[in-house]
Amino acid sequence: MDPRAIPESFHIEPPRGWFNLRLREMWKYRELLYFFVWRDVKIRYKQTAIGVVWVVLQPLLTMLVFTLFFGKLAKLPSQGLPYPIFYFAAVVPWMYFASALVNVTNVVVENQRVITKVFFPRLILPFSAVLSGLVDFAIGFVVLVIFILSYGIRPTFAALLLPFFLLLAILTVLGVGLWLSALNALYRDVRYLMPFIVQFWMLASPVAYPSSIMPERYRWIYGLNPMAGVIDGFRWALTGHGQAPGAVIVASSVMVCLAVFGGLIFFNHMEVSIADRV
Amino acid sequence: MTTVAIQASGISKRYQRGMAATSGLLRDTLALALRSPLKLFRGDRKENFWALKDVSVEVNEGEVLGLIGRNGSGKTTLLKILSRITLPTEGWAEIHGRVGSLLEVGTGFHPELTGRENTFLSGAILGMSKQEISRKFDEIVSFAELEKFIDTPVKHYSSGMYVRLAFAVAAHLEPEILLVDEVLAVGDIRFQKKCLGKMGDVARAGRTVILVSHQLNQIRRLCQRVVWLDGGCVRKTGPAAELVSAYEEDMTSGTLEDARPAEGPAQFLRWKLVGENRTADHILPSEGETSISFLLRVNQPLHGVHHGIGLYDQHRHLLWGNAVDGVTLEPGLHEFRYTLPTLPLRPGVYSWRVALYDAGVRIDDWECVPNMHVVTVPITHYRDESAGFLNIPSNLQIHPADSFQ
Numbered sequence: 264m265d266p267r268a269i270p271e272s273f274h275i276e277p278p279r280g281w282f283n284l285r286l287r288e289m290w291k292y293r294e295l296l297y298f299f300v301w302r303d304v305k306i307r308y309k310q311t312a313i314g315v316v317w318v319v320l321q322p323l324l325t326m327l328v329f330t331l332f333f334g335k336l337a338k339l340p341s342q343g344l345p346y347p348i349f350y351f352a353a354v355v356p357w358m359y360f361a362s363a364l365v366n367v368t369n370v371v372v373e374n375q376r377v378i379t380k381v382f383f384p385r386l387i388l389p390f391s392a393v394l395s396g397l398v399d400f401a402i403g404f405v406v407l408v409i410f411i412l413s414y415g416i417r418p419t420f421a422a423l424l425l426p427f428f429l430l431l432a433i434l435t436v437l438g439v440g441l442w443l444s445a446l447n448a449l450y451r452d453v454r455y456l457m458p459f460i461v462q463f464w465m466l467a468s469p470v471a472y473p474s475s476i477m478p479e480r481y482r483w484i485y486g487l488n489p490m491a492g493v494i495d496g497f498r499w500a501l502t503g504h505g506q507a508p509g510a511v512i513v514a515s516s517v518m519v520c521l522a523v524f525g526g527l528i529f530f531n532h533m534e535v536s537i538a539d540r541v
Numbered sequence: 542m543t544t545v546a547i548q549a550s551g552i553s554k555r556y557q558r559g560m561a562a563t564s565g566l567l568r569d570t571l572a573l574a575l576r577s578p579l580k581l582f583r584g585d586r587k588e589n590f591w592a593l594k595d596v597s598v599e600v601n602e603g604e605v606l607g608l609i610g611r612n613g614s615g616k617t618t619l620l621k622i623l624s625r626i627t628l629p630t631e632g633w634a635e636i637h638g639r640v641g642s643l644l645e646v647g648t649g650f651h652p653e654l655t656g657r658e659n660t661f662l663s664g665a666i667l668g669m670s671k672q673e674i675s676r677k678f679d680e681i682v683s684f685a686e687l688e689k690f691i692d693t694p695v696k697h698y699s700s701g702m703y704v705r706l707a708f709a710v711a712a713h714l715e716p717e718i719l720l721v722d723e724v725l726a727v728g729d730i731r732f733q734k735k736c737l738g739k740m741g742d743v744a745r746a747g748r749t750v751i752l753v754s755h756q757l758n759q760i761r762r763l764c765q766r767v768v769w770l771d772g773g774c775v776r777k778t779g780p781a782a783e784l785v786s787a788y789e790e791d792m793t794s795g796t797l798e799d800a801r802p803a804e805g806p807a808q809f810l811r812w813k814l815v816g817e818n819r820t821a822d823h824i825l826p827s828e829g830e831t832s833i834s835f836l837l838r839v840n841q842p843l844h845g846v847h848h849g850i851g852l853y854d855q856h857r858h859l860l861w862g863n864a865v866d867g868v869t870l871e872p873g874l875h876e877f878r879y880t881l882p883t884l885p886l887r888p889g890v891y892s893w894r895v896a897l898y899d900a901g902v903r904i905d906d907w908e909c910v911p912n913m914h915v916v917t918v919p920i921t922h923y924r925d926e927s928a929g930f931l932n933i934p935s936n937l938q939i940h941p942a943d944s945f946q
Contacts, residue, residue: 382625
């Protein structure tokens with residue numbers, strides 16, 4: 264249907280209200296969201312000489328380093344899993360999280376030219392950055408599954424919960440990313456903070472070690488980090504080994520929902536002036 | 542019966558000057574907070590200025606409206622508000638119809654992507670649906686004359702090719718309301734003409750257009766009505782031909798005397814182009830003499846001062862400069878008249894700067910506003926990027942080189 268068949272009117276006025284997501288408008292611009300994701304993916308694979316290989320190589324090499332240093336040398340416990348599996352199952356979701364978080368943070372600043380020249384719901388940008396990272400994740404995930412099967416580990420029904428953990432990871436990126444991307448548009452030094460944020464966050468998540476080494480009475484604080492639940496959940500759902508996330512995941516989910524909600528309000532609030540400030 | 546497509550009422554836009562001026566780094570804000578914590582909480586922390594003040598505009602369906610005014614008069618801000626890129630601080634607007642805005646050529650282009658990919662991407666960003674782009678794709682490519690290179694990454698394009706493709710995409714946008722900002726000033730002349738033709742088609746097709754341009758002949762040709770913005774306010778609204786002439790008149794003779802406060806030993810008050818060669822149409826001839834006059838008011842006698850002049854293009858490149866020392870002036874009004882045997886400038890916006898210094902101490906240093914608009918015909922290389930700064934006529938002869946020493 265020709266979109267012009269429906270006459271369209273809109274009203275322009277000074278910003279008012281503190282929460283107006285205009286979801287209908289987002290829906291109207293869904294094709295643009297697709298194009299932004301498509302652009303990100305295309306450019307990412309064009310700019311690297313070896314393209315897809317790089318996407319596989321990155322988590323594989325990280326896994327090898329972890330296996331060697333944290334596993335073979337430091338001899339950290341691995342919940343009865345072979346080290347490569349133990350690390351790979353955590354590195355794949357972690358890498359999605361880390362790269363998507365950095366991309367979301369930079370997305371408004373990187374698109375400032377477009378933002379100052381054309382109207383579209385700005386919220387599309389962080390959404391596109393969250394989604395485009397999923398392509399890398401999907402490739403890594405396929406390799407991960409092949410890897411696990413080749414080790415003779417058979418997934419259990421717990422694997423059905425994987426989409427939930429992935430969703431939790433996506434929402435975590437979104438919840439934190441919305442804050443960071445709006446802040447980054449205001450203060451460019453947020454960009455310089457990112458490597459530290461990502462690094463500390465990784466140490467605070469059970470990527471390089473199992474969460475069981477955390478003393479029981481601090482476990483609830485640990486659960487406030489949604490990525491702890493995600494990483495534990497991934498390992499558990501894929502291999503059937505390790506910690507089945509319990510109450511912790513509820514705390515994580517609540518945290519994430521709060522972060523997303525707050526992030527939407529904050530981004531929305533900043534959105535009206537983003538074109539004036541970037 | 543005419544229906545209103547755009548109605549804007551009492552639109553004002555306030556910017557905070559500090560916002561753009563500071564580096565936008567958190568550490569600066571923190572530093573400010575440490576130095577003067579109270580300031581942070583007071584409203585007067587940043588200097589405000591109004592880019593638009595109480596602007597009301599009405600555009601009928603199918604009308605082509607021109608927006609004219611000096612740099613910084615608020616034309617682009619108004620377009621940005623009407624296209625919803627930024628929101629007004631006060632006032633409201635009602636828009637009836639799908640809006641397409643063209644504030645730059647090549648919005649959303651990415652150098653790594655091919656021409657084909659960029660066509661889709663830019664089209665989508667400008668508001669076309671995927672289906673619409675697919676349908677018009679062949680037309681766009683042949684309009685841009687890039688059939689052979691459409692699968693080449695645009696980073697390998699010449700700037701002319703880039704602009705052609707970018708404009709071709711934009712020209713095939715078919716919104717009911719089109720907002721255009723100065724984008725026709727690019728590309729080679731032949732392609733510019735083609736785009737103007739396309740714009741004319743758009744206008745004739747009954748679409749509503751608001752066009753911002755410094756090329757006043759374009760405004761004259763395409764627009765029926767013109768809104769003249771001055772300092773963020775509507776100075777005048779009326780028929781295109783009449784207003785453009787009035788505007789040109791205003792542009793060629795500098796500011797009013799009261800625009801510059803009367804202070805100091807001496808002051809430049811205004812400037813104007815003079816002489817027989819300057820036609821009423823404000824077209825600077827490429828050949829022949831041009832004179833420019835600056836009016837100086839001297840309040841106290843000046844002895845042996847330094848006077849300098851500079852001509853800048855819109856990118857602040859100094860194109861021409863001159864200076865004299867040992868100027869002595871009695872109180873009163875003085876005219877400084879420069880006569881240039883030729884002023885071979887390409888079409889565009891230029892500005893003057895005149896100064897008086899006494900032993901290195903500034904008496905007056907005036908960056909002349911308004912700018913000078915040159916609306917001459919470019920006679921050099923047909924591709925803009927190869928034409929250079931100057932519009933010098935040339936004559937090429939090719940003959941056997943037997944006699945070449």
